[in-house]
Amino acid sequence: MSxxxxxxxxxxxxxxxxxDGDMLIYVDFHIMNEYTSPQAFSGxxxxxxxxxxxxxxxxxxxxxxxxxxxxxxxxxxKLLIDNLESNxxxxxxxxYGLGDPRQGIEHVVVPEQGLVIPGMLxxxxxxxxxxxxxxxxxxxxxxxxxxxxxxxxxxxxxxRMKTMRVLIDGETAPGVTAKDIxxxxxxxxxxxxxxxxxxxxxxxxxxxxxxxGRMTVCNMAVELGARAALIAADEVTEAALQGHSHxxxxxxxxxxxHSDPEAVFDNEVAIAGGDIEPLVTWGxxxxxxxxxxxxxxxxxxxxxxxxxxxxxxxxxxxGLTEGQSxxxxxxxxxxxxxxxxxxxxxxxxxxxILEGRKVAVGVxxxxxxxxxxxxxxxEAEGLRAIFEAAGFEWRPEAGCSMCLAMNDDIAMDGxxxxxxxxxxxxxRQGRGAxxxxxxPAMVAAASVAGHLADVRDFK
Amino acid sequence: xxxQQMKKMIKGIAAPLPLANVDTDVIMPKRFLITITREGLAxxxxxxxxxDNAGGPRPDFILNKAPWTQANILVVGDNFGCGSSxxxxxxxxxxxxxDACIGTSFAGIFYDNARKNGLALPIVxxxxxxxxxxxxxxxxxxxxxLSGRTIxxxxxxxxxxxxxxxxxxxxxxxxxxxxxxxxxxxxxDYEAGLKSQMRVSVIK
Numbered sequence: 001m002s003x004x005x006x007x008x009x010x011x012x013x014x015x016x017x018x019x020d021g022d023m024l025i026y027v028d029f030h031i032m033n034e035y036t037s038p039q040a041f042s043g044x045x046x047x048x049x050x051x052x053x054x055x056x057x058x059x060x061x062x063x064x065x066x067x068x069x070x071x072x073x074x075x076x077x078k079l080l081i082d083n084l085e086s087n088x089x090x091x092x093x094x095x096y097g098l099g100d101p102r103q104g105i106e107h108v109v110v111p112e113q114g115l116v117i118p119g120m121l122x123x124x125x126x127x128x129x130x131x132x133x134x135x136x137x138x139x140x141x142x143x144x145x146x147x148x149x150x151x152x153x154x155x156x157x158x159x160r161m162k163t164m165r166v167l168i169d170g171e172t173a174p175g176v177t178a179k180d181i182x183x184x185x186x187x188x189x190x191x192x193x194x195x196x197x198x199x200x201x202x203x204x205x206x207x208x209x210x211x212x213g214r215m216t217v218c219n220m221a222v223e224l225g226a227r228a229a230l231i232a233a234d235e236v237t238e239a240a241l242q243g244h245s246h247x248x249x250x251x252x253x254x255x256x257x258h259s260d261p262e263a264v265f266d267n268e269v270a271i272a273g274g275d276i277e278p279l280v281t282w283g284x285x286x287x288x289x290x291x292x293x294x295x296x297x298x299x300x301x302x303x304x305x306x307x308x309x310x311x312x313x314x315x316x317x318x319g320l321t322e323g324q325s326x327x328x329x330x331x332x333x334x335x336x337x338x339x340x341x342x343x344x345x346x347x348x349x350x351x352x353i354l355e356g357r358k359v360a361v362g363v364x365x366x367x368x369x370x371x372x373x374x375x376x377x378x379e380a381e382g383l384r385a386i387f388e389a390a391g392f393e394w395r396p397e398a399g400c401s402m403c404l405a406m407n408d409d410i411a412m413d414g415x416x417x418x419x420x421x422x423x424x425x426x427x428r429q430g431r432g433a434x435x436x437x438x439x440p441a442m443v444a445a446a447s448v449a450g451h452l453a454d455v456r457d458f459k
Numbered sequence: 460x461x462x463q464q465m466k467k468m469i470k471g472i473a474a475p476l477p478l479a480n481v482d483t484d485v486i487m488p489k490r491f492l493i494t495i496t497r498e499g500l501a502x503x504x505x506x507x508x509x510x511d512n513a514g515g516p517r518p519d520f521i522l523n524k525a526p527w528t529q530a531n532i533l534v535v536g537d538n539f540g541c542g543s544s545x546x547x548x549x550x551x552x553x554x555x556x557x558d559a560c561i562g563t564s565f566a567g568i569f570y571d572n573a574r575k576n577g578l579a580l581p582i583v584x585x586x587x588x589x590x591x592x593x594x595x596x597x598x599x600x601x602x603x604x605l606s607g608r609t610i611x612x613x614x615x616x617x618x619x620x621x622x623x624x625x626x627x628x629x630x631x632x633x634x635x636x637x638x639x640x641x642x643x644x645x646x647x648d649y650e651a652g653l654k655s656q657m658r659v660s661v662i663k
Binding site: 015016018020021022024026028029035036038039042043047049052053055056057058064076077079080083094095113115120125126127141142143144145146148149152153154155157159161191192195196223225227245246249250251252253285306310313404405406413423425426427428431432 | 477478479480482484485488489492493494495496497507512537538541542543544545546549564565566567568571572575576622623624627628634635636637639640642643645646649650656657658659660661662663
């Protein structure tokens with residue numbers, strides 16, 4: 001019988017059916033960070049339980065750490081970081097902490113270390129765990145109670161999702177990146193449009209992406225509600241598996257990690273690659289985006305009173321007026337970083353725009369490489385010099401930083417940020433902060449122009 | 460006895476919160492996340508909606524107005540709980556005294572987190588939700604019958620969706636970790652079938 005890639009992955013990991021309708025699925029690899037795991041470890045202690053299989057976990061410090069230095073910036077963040085380290089020591093779990101050359105944002109570190117392989121099932125207490133679908137692996141975010149469950153049992157209770165295929169065929173135009181592709185998908189499907197679905201991305205525009213681009217696409221699939229995102233493994237994937245510290249240590253064979261040609265999906269969405277333009281968000285939900293050449297919506301674009309009210313609320317928070325051109329939006333800050341767009345490929349794209357140019361007067365520009373290894377590579381390639389010559393602040397330590405502002409990188413009330421991150425929620429980058437999502441190259445363009453700008457004008 | 464812990468009915472004042480896409484950053488802003496316990500999160504819940512920059516209550520926010528200061532149920536907009544996986548959002552809502560959110564769709568991780576903490580998320584049609592928003596706005600009491608999967612509020616009587624596993628977990632107040640360990644044999648059998656290259660071992 002024909003099966004989708006998603007169904008193959010679930011079938012391969014099913015341990016048993018449970019009487020109430022759930023199943024237990026096996027977690028091959030589990031990643032933890034310092035802010036969603038403390039209560040899971042204390043839950044184990046309270047129940048007198050041990051970790052089921054200690055070697056199948058990795059803990060990384062990334063969410064709360066300062067990126068100006070490898071010292072915690074305050075006592076509270078130090079408590080979280082120290083707590084993770086002591087939990088890992090106690091339970092004999094691999095820990096990549098501050099100062100470790102392998103440290104960085106978890107979803108940047110894992111592929112860099114060769115820890116994601118097609119056919120694997122990966123869970124992590126972080127919603128952007130969908131990233132690993134780029135490798136034909138089933139990755140998804142879990143809550144802290146489920147972190148405890150994985151630690152204690154190496155499994156999760158699971159319900160099979162419905163399947164959706166998003167087919168993006170056709171060549172994309174110059175200046176259009178993986179970020180624009182996924183932002184277009186979020187715009188078309190809607191912020192909750194894939195709730196209850198596992199989404200497979202297919203089509204020539206997806207196949208032509210490198211692994212960094214595929215990770216960007218799968219990473220932000222959670223912004224349309226997808227609990228899992230997948231791209232079939234191919235020769236690009238195979239090539240990316242070589243040369244890392246865990247390369248060759250494990251393999252998940254016995255299956256071809258792609259959907260069968262006759263497989264049927266519960267839902268299909270098609271987007272023409274050639275129709276995608278560089279996008280920017282104008283609102284407070286990732287689906288509120290427009291092409292950089294376009295304008296902020298007006299109330300008459302919407303029919304229902306509810307939608308009109310939502311528009312008004314978003315515009316009020318964002319400090320924008322109806323119909324304002326996207327390129328008239330002046331910025332205070334430019335931020336390049338996050339699990340969505342802080343890989344070496346992202347830094348290269350931004351550096352291409354910045355080379356020989358200067359950040360506009362009055363704009364604060366920050367770049368936080370996704371991992372220590374990414375930073376070192378970027379410095380060796382001369383990217384740091386390009387960023388610094390342009391006026392960017394190059395952060396020496398890796399972490400999530402201003403993507404969610406859990407460290408000391410907090411945007412002020414009313415501060416407007418051009419951001420290569422994944423969420424433009426109210427308060428995401430600081431209370432009252434205004435976030436515009438876009439590709440790293442578009443952030444670079446905005447930093448130079450001083451306002452949202454079209455990367456295609458920067459030849 | 461398991462039966463003594465059973466929770467079949469949730470009843471109380473419901474607050475209408477019709478905004479769509481309420482994300483977990485809004486439910487629990489990050490400044491409340493720097494903690495290693497589950498406790499002390501009630502004040503952080505919806506903090507930026509409930510309180511102004513000086514910490515005073517915003518009088519126009521629904522949970523700051525009588526009778527909804529007493530609300531233990533929310534009627535919410537589409538795609539509630541989207542965004543970050545932070546379970547702190549659910550812990551905080553429970554500590555604020557919220558027992559259920561009625562909506563048309565919930566983000567997946569939030570839905571699973573809710574179940575683990577006894578927060579019921581009945582799913583209703585958009586039409587029912589809009590009727591319940593109205594009833595909640597009038598201060599009506601809502602009753603959620605978990606076993607019968609029915610919601611009543613005045614003249615409104617409507618079915619809701621909830622998968623059987625979640626329904627059972629909520630009614631029994633079950634600890635999933637301990638319950639799953641009863642299947643330890645099946646987990647060992649599965650592991651015994653794994654080839655050595657399929658057993659991940661992370662370099663320390």
